[in-house]
Amino acid sequence: MKRIFQILCAFAVITSGLSPAIAAEKPEIFVQLGHTDFSGLGSSVVFSHAGKYLSSAGSSGAIKLWEVETGREIKTLLGHSDNLTSQAFSHDDRYLLSVSLDKTIKLWDVSTGKEIRTFIGHKNLVKFVVFSPDGKTAASLDSKEIKLWDIKTGREIKSFQGNKHFGEDFIAISSMIFSPDNKYLVSISSGGKIVAWEVSSGARIVQIDRFELFNATSPDFLGFSSDGKVIIRGMMEIIFVDLFAKKAKIIPIKSSVIDVSRDEKYVLCGMGDFELFDLNTGKKVWDLQRPPSKDGTGLFRASFSPDNKFVLLYGSENILKLYDRTTGNELRSFKSEVKSPSRAVAFSKDGEYAVSRFIDVEAKESVINLWNLHKASLDGVINETKQLEQIMRMLKEVEKSKDEEVYKKAEKLREESEYYNYASGTIFHDKNNNKSYRMDSPFRTNTIIFYEAPMDKIGITIWDKKREINKLSAHTAEITAYTLSDKYALTGSKDKTIKLFEFPSGRYIRTFTGHLGEITGLTFSPDEKYILSASTDGTTRLWDISTGKEIAQFISFTDGEWVVMTPEGYFNTSPNGAKHLNVRVGNNVYSVDNFYEKFFNPVYVASVLQGKKVEAVVADIRKGILTPPDVKITSPEPNSSFSTDTVTITVSAKDTGGGIDEIRLYHNGKAIGEDTRGVKIVPKPVPASSKQGGSERIKTYTVALVDGLNTFRATAFSKDRTESNPHELMVKLTAASKEVNLYILAVGINKYKNPALNLNYAEPDARGIVNFFRQKGGLFKKVTVIEIYDEKATRETIISKLKQLQNTQPQDAVLIYLAGHGESIGDKWYFIPHELTYPEREKDVKTKGISSDEFSGYIRNITAQKMLVLIDACKSGAVLVAFRGFEDRKALSQLSRSTGVHIIAASSKDQFAAEVKELGHGVFTYTLLEGLKGKAAGKGETVTVRKLMGYIEEKLPDITKKYKQEAQFPVVDSKGMDFPLVIVK
Template sequence: MSRIVLIILASATFTFGQSIETIIQKGHELAVVAMAISPDSNYVATASRDKSAKLWELNSGREVRSFLGHQASVISLDFSHDGKHLITGGNDRTVKIWEVKTGKEILSVVLDDATGYNKQYGSGQERINDVAFDPQGRYFVTLGQMVHVWEFPGGKKIKSWMVAQGNRGAESLSLSKDGQWLAVGTDATVIVYRTKDWTPVHTIKPRAYSSCGGCFTDQVFSPDNQFIIKATKQEVVRYDLAQANPVTTFSKHIDDVTSVDVSANGKKILTATEKVITLYSDKGDSLFTINPQLAGEVTQARFSYSGKEVLVACDNNVVLIYDATTGKKIHELSGFLNHRDKGGLTYDPNSYWDSYIARYIRYKNNLLLSRDGKTLLKGKFGNKLKKWDIATGKTILEFIGHAKAPLCYQYSADGKKLLTGGGDGKLILWNAEKGDTLFTIQSYNEPVFDVHFNSDESQIISSSWDGSVKIHDAKTGKRLHFFELKEGSAYVSLLSKNDLYVFTATLGENTDKLQMREIDSKKIVRTFEGHTDVVASLVQSRDGKKLLSASWDGSIRLWDVATGLAEKKFTGHHGAVHVALFNNTESGIYSAGADRIIRFWDLNGKVVKTFDGHVAEITSLILTPDEKMLISHSLDGVTKFWDLDTGKEFFEHIHFGEREWMVKNPEGYFNGTDGARQYIHFVNGLKTYSVDQFFHEFYRPDLLPKIFQSRGNNNLKGIQGKLNTAPPPGIKIATLPGDDATQAEVLVRITNTGSSIESLKLFHNGKSIPIEKSKLALPTRKDESTTYRHTLTLVNGTNTITASAINKEKIESDPQSVDIVADHGGKSSVCYILAVGINQYKNPRMILNYAKPDAESFGKIVNEKGSLYKSLEVHTLYDEEASRTNMLKKLDELAGKIHQEDVFIFYYAGHGSMVDNQFFFIPTESSRLYDLSALQKEAIEASVLQDKLKNIKALKQLIIMDACQSGGSVELLATRGAAEEKAIAQLSRSAGIHVMASAGSEQFATEFAELGHGLFTYLLIKALQGDADGAPKDGKVTIYELKSYLDDQVPEMTQKMKGKPQYPYTFSRGQDFPVVIDKD
């Protein structure tokens, strides 16, 4: 019998108190090959070649969790009849059953030689091609060369029989809804069995001669259990189950069929080929086709159980969702991994021809720690390398020079130089402190796999996919030695400590070898026999006498270099080991790999400690010089920081592509870029929560400094604790027609879920609109609900109305939205600008040079390029005019004349101040920046401005702030900067507007005489002059183009002018819209 592992859960009941999970919206890294829809149609499970299955919330598209444990591609899956369990089958010949609510594995069945396949039928291994649950919950079925029926939940085998002897096996498996029939598809034939006694009842062969041996066959039972629909390359036909007679032909020829499905009501049939999806009526008529226009192939298509959606799994690693009535795309299930810039490395891991090099390049994913332990460096940010500050999480330097992604890199011993090898075949030596290129060697035409300095850094050794190893002079770039490897490409290459020998770990079909060559003769002098798969990592001991290797065969080995013999073999990993290194005293070894667990071993081979937390394969490990912290990095872009004293993770840093990043501690507190928050959310059981629901309490721009001060030990109440005591309010939204076509009545139902509700928020196309407090009655008791009614004036086109509620603990409900389309002609928009610039202050020490010219220049450029508006009004307040009274009066005046269709832009250049977690705009009469009582009388607090902006009806609003602070120590300014960043973010979120601001306190809004402006406004004006007009260039500069330009250019220019990058604060809420247009 097969090997069975049954894992008994301590309890089948999980309350709201179970541990909350932080989920990164990663998506699949490799092809999605199968899907299953939960019985309630709320969730989708996907199986992928990346060795994982994932659960998604269909409505929101959020990734709920990953099911990790398979050691090869997951190729099939199915939900149990009650949706509580998920079964997965993989190319590791393993079937696993998981609890959906927790992700816990409860049963594992490994098909091995003991199943009887080898004994009865000779050579070869038994496959798993499909799995299915009995609709009645009594058993599950696995399919390969044989059918196996297993008891559920116990896992005892009930019945087995052969269906397709050979390496491939049968392709597909189906069970009727009533559980009375089992169908197996193989080689254009479907065999139907009666489950009562497992006897074959029908064998449905091709109706005409078929030359397609081994072609894929799929089938599905009708919901009424009366018919079976068979799909092959030859045809798609419905047969009656009584006599197996053909009833309806849907297609007489269908190339490269991948799946067939039927809607829950039996009215529609869905077929998928590698390129096209077709929907048919149950009468056989073609309704419409969906052509996803993919570079890859469609692997499967399924109806949701509601029948409203068609889900399409693809080779491009995503699931596309279409409206089942119109065929229009409405959504997709994907994550940041699906949208990363691949840096010109376009090898398709799903292609037979590219799969090997794609796999090898995938695991070139290393991190470097600077000599001072303050920064980390990594490649594969498009074609760039990035260096970021560990203490802030922010990028401080980019290395731009490779035409394709940098794959390998090493610092010089003093940390002043950086050596890199890229996918473009180039070797580049850099000034590591400035990012300048010292010289470039175009050494290869294929990707560089490894690059290192020799012991005195006079030479560079490198190896490439082209099968060669080269040694170059590190000063001139001249090639000194060339090795042509007959054994295959060197995945790892390293010079011995005495610089006399070269270690190479080569790739090749059944020839993966670890060898040592003498440099002058090029001869192999040692072959280290033992590893049976790719050697991914090599490290020498300090004295050069020992060699440590990590391999995809699952082992780590310690070698005696003098003899070539292994001294110790370390086993215990499940799957490939990607990295191993000595601890600083060389008394132990750290290792990690495909099983996502970091292990620390003593030299006797005993595991002393493990570090568990990654959910993707770990490819890099670094020990800090003081050995107090371990840094690990995985394929999904997550870098974790572990306290070695406690063995606990105290924070993680996540890169989401080239620009976005986030840091987070285990309690759920976070900091990061505005765009990063779309890729992270929280899950409790099956309930998902967006990060923004916890923004008020858990967004902490000062998170990392506080973590390092406390070493992760704090008394912060985590998200789990908040949810237990103060669950978010419930919210529902609906609309009714208004008195005429320009109006609608909005109804918002608010439910108290156990915590007092503090406020209601309502947004129209992303812009906050005032709540009529006289009509609002908030529920005060648990489970009580109230309804708020609001009459809304609609704009022409789509009106998106969004509502959310916040409780006393500052936990927000998940926003709910409804769309209303209005067609009443609309009005032409007017652009209103209020430009405030203050050079002159009552306090002479606060006088600025460029605030007024900056405001004047901004108004001028928008006026010159504002032809897209019906008209444009520029209102200004400069110097002594810019008093608190005048600024508030002007905002009230504009609120009386601005309409919904109009655009409002508020530009402010002057001082800003952050005191007691409140941000203040400083009018001309203010004389003290950090006196709270004075500021409350003389200045304008951000919440006051927020209320004024709510009263301005324009749905499209932008605030631009070039505000600076002065005075105080660097440490004090840094603290104020973190609070200022949060205050500006809250202003954007609460008012539903776009905010773009210079970094005022933390990084100084700097004035440069040579620019004639503050640096931020200098770049802002260049952007509006057309520099920010992105692809496709259409003469317009939109909000998001402007944001992207400032996010890129401000740090780049401040790096050049100050030697340190500054980062603007850019937060976007509401609609994108063009700010200017170039008439030329």
């Protein structure tokens, strides 16, 4: 299988903090989402008024504040003991009100995350709460009363009761709003009744019956118009209501999940954001950021058109968007009159039309829209639930179906039902036996499927055109999939399992287990050998049908990062993707990043996905780990200030049972080497205690500080190279600022001792980088250049010049540029110096080349903290496997991680990147120089390292494809601190 699939989960976060773990317990890999229980999110997700923040709540009662622009979690608010039902920001976004099933209302300070006070007084379940515009008053609603609260004191001001004479209660109220002048509180019910209370007196001054105005279901307030009218969003209209005149103006409005293209060439994955993948190559064709929506959920369902030219996105609110499958560009947008999200979409066979269904089961109402995809027009609407005949005629017109027996069966069921909604995923209720049903796949040519409630034990009935064929004894099967040959059927459930049946006989085959959450999506591979499943656990998983074994799982995140992982724990990841995955051992949680050295293996992952034979697994995370040490920086005190630039840092590592293999200290992101100039490291072994795993190792580092804040980060490794979670400490140097110098080591080899290895642009590219900074080095007091070209670029000389860089100062910047041949052997990458004549001989490469491990050691000992390593390496002589670049990626990423420096590398076959004469440089260096000249600056005035990295990642594949018809993807890894390279404006 040559494919890589990814699926998005909203707002992934990292947990930190460790206590000793038991190595014998089975590790569990999981996605640490903002909230692990989606069932608690429903109505408890709200945007701040300025749109800067998002507040979400899980079923445990925890509230998380997010920064919308970056997707970063800001704070976690803890205080409620049960699921939240409502939240509201004050109009100035300074405060947040939250309502819980624990019958309390809490007021929070958004800036600090602290609870200010709790409002207690409701005896019944509180449905929701709203702020007055002036922020002085809050209104809360339960099924019996509305309470007004003084925000400043927490005191209850007054209570509005239902009209007991008419048996009225407030359970039907769907929304409340204060008037802009704070004088009135207005409520609206799901039945359409509007009531206005005077806040000062509590008097009911206006009451309007829904039937005098409009036919709406679960209406909602949109606000007040400039002339004082209440704006209401109904099911199919927007209504402007003059409260005192009791008049209304009604304006009709026209406003994860996996699908495979009909030609079986593409798969669309997403849970909010979408990515399109080529099934033949496994490459991403395009990705699409979640189209914005009022409720913040985005469009989370999708469907391919029959001709595979278009993708229709739907699912949130009442919006559908049509996209070009080839480019990912939006072509048209469709907006329904209906308030509720679209539940299902079906295309006509000719691709000219789409049918969308919007349904409110509780209100027993449904709307089906017929859309003209080419005109972006609404050609038909049916909004009467029981008008099955009209629905059937519409669907028949769209589908031109000949399977009339299927519709006759549906007609018979309609006659026995209270209400009936006919479209993909239909729901209806049988009044005779008080059961609810859902119909699946009404456009299948041979069968029709019915799901029978109650939901805790759903029965699946399979019918052909005339009779019942079989009943499947399934679980809570809310998700299904079928092979195109009708050989197999899949069911997915809230019980986290997937069941495979022979279709249509109903014979049970096997159960697939492994997901940690409810199954939300299922599909078969075109060859019917594999299954893809999506779940609320944040993963998409690939399964082997014949064995039932999981092959790999795929996770994407809203920050663009992603991870692909095999069951043994081997993974491939984007530069920062691993930070979003955790490993739980007992009650302790580790980041997958802690297992990077052992389990980061892109070649193994690619082999598994492509169905290739792989070598025996060396490590298996499921068999357990040796728990890492508990590491801590014990001195100096946090946030200390120093007037001199030398400080002693003491690091303690306590054995938790897995031993202590290594202690590392990073200064402002840069690793401190054993031989770093100006650094003195003194190990202080501590005798082991009588308890197993009780030993401690202490190291002290004498380190030169840089101006301003200095951040130190310590980690340690167990004997099996499992890394601990870090401990950080910040101190400040108050001494006068020092000058910042730039040091450049440029190596370019055009002429090798073996002429067969000669290149055309390695030496000119290196000179191009050097000349740029000689002319544009204005940010730095002094630019010092060390150049090594051709026959002078021997192993001995290159290492000598690397050691020379140890004389730099902590505040300085270092740029290392290597252009020549490179090779990967195992987990190591080697730079090929001038004198190495036979790079196809592994022994020669290992003894005469310069390995990534050697580079790591020399770089750690360089005192300068701001470091960027640029590598343009051609593959020399060796035959490239299908995983070209994956071998280099592990070695070079590990080089970045172990040293704390930035690395941008382009590894290519032969002279792939060096033979573009019209550019004057190799494509990699050309792209680098274009970015440095200003294109990477964006709207800013400087080009920083991370801006340059982003520019290279985005532009290099496009430029190489333009000139060489094959995209080249760089290895980009950023572990050090960002710093500016050049001023461009």
